[in-house]
Amino acid sequence: MTTNQVLVRQLDTIDIGTVTAIDEKITGSYHPEEWERRIGYYLRRDPDAALVAVIDGEVVGFMLGEVRSGEFGLMEPTGWIEVLGVDPDHQGSSIGRRLAESLLEHFKSRGAVKVRTLVDEGMGDIAGFFESLGFEPAPLRPFVKLL
Ligand SMILES: CC(C)(COP(=O)(O)OP(=O)(O)OC[C@H]1O[C@@H](n2cnc3c(N)ncnc32)[C@H](O)[C@@H]1OP(=O)(O)O)[C@@H](O)C(=O)NCCC(=O)NCCS
Numbered sequence: 231m232t233t234n235q236v237l238v239r240q241l242d243t244i245d246i247g248t249v250t251a252i253d254e255k256i257t258g259s260y261h262p263e264e265w266e267r268r269i270g271y272y273l274r275r276d277p278d279a280a281l282v283a284v285i286d287g288e289v290v291g292f293m294l295g296e297v298r299s300g301e302f303g304l305m306e307p308t309g310w311i312e313v314l315g316v317d318p319d320h321q322g323s324s325i326g327r328r329l330a331e332s333l334l335e336h337f338k339s340r341g342a343v344k345v346r347t348l349v350d351e352g353m354g355d356i357a358g359f360f361e362s363l364g365f366e367p368a369p370l371r372p373f374v375k376l377l
Pocket residue numbers: 256312313314315316317320321322323324325326327328354355356357358359360362363
């Protein structure tokens with residue numbers, strides 16, 4: 231497979247089933263209602279920041295984010311990459327990179343000066359992906375408390 235076969239376009243509601251299936255392949259869990267709700271949220275917030283990668287008409291990856299400012303005391307407009315997944319059958323073919331490049335271009339066009347994401351330390355493979363894209367650890371500590 232070559233990367234020039236990959237098309238990145240805006241996610242459409244008709245893609246929800248395929249995104250749900252890709253997530254199921256990655257995680258082993260099937261959550262259609264969750265994806266319907268989650269994708270609806272991103273499409274309402276900023277449809278241009280909800281992207282899918284397509285090869286030969288088939289959706290093989292997705293990336294969702296948005297530009298925010300003011301959260302967590304971070305005043306500068308910041309693009310957040312929040313949800314992503316590439317079909318395991320297509321991983322390692324620069325699809326994630328293509329999705330990120332498109333999303334970062336969009337963030338810049340919306341005035342973002344930085345892009346951030348959060349990676350759970352238990353998801354080491356995603357950290358490696360972001361490091362390859364030039365992301366560095368940030369001095370922003372998450373805090374959590376059981377409820
Ligand atoms: C992380 C993920 C998006 C990467 O997508 P991908 O299409 O396989 O990645 P790419 O082929 O575009 O790789 C881009 C770069 O990241 C690196 N990379 C990708 N996966 C990596 C890994 N597991 N470890 C280290 N580096 C990795 C590649 O080596 C490549 O670097 P290079 O361009 O310098 O050679 C994909 O593996 C995935 O969907 N993982 C599961 C995500 C998940 O769990 N989502 C649910 C929570 S939101």
